[in-house]
Amino acid sequence: MAALVVSLDLGRRWTGWGFVIFVTSSLALIGWGFLDEDAEGIGAQNLILFVINCVGVWRYLLSRRDRRPSA
Structure with a gap:
């Protein structure tokens, strides 16, 4: 879902919330990766x-600054 929202480029707010979903999933995978001794690689990858x-x-x-170049 997050990848779809980010790829659609519906604006700063929608893209930002897509990244919030990504952050949430990264936290879950970090937790799983370091709690399960067979999944340390997925935990390290998700730290990055x-x-x-x-x-x-x-x-x-x-950030309040618009990073898109003016046309």
Whole structure:
């Protein structure tokens, strides 16, 4: 669902909420990855994705600056 929302590029607010969904799923997979000793790789991978997704939340929901170039 998050990938669809981000890919549709419906505006800053919608894209930002897509990244919030990504952050939530990253947190769940980090928890699973480090609680299950056979899934440490998925936990480590999602630590990196968590940081990337937090940048997306910052950029599209929290930052007031519009980063799109003017035409």
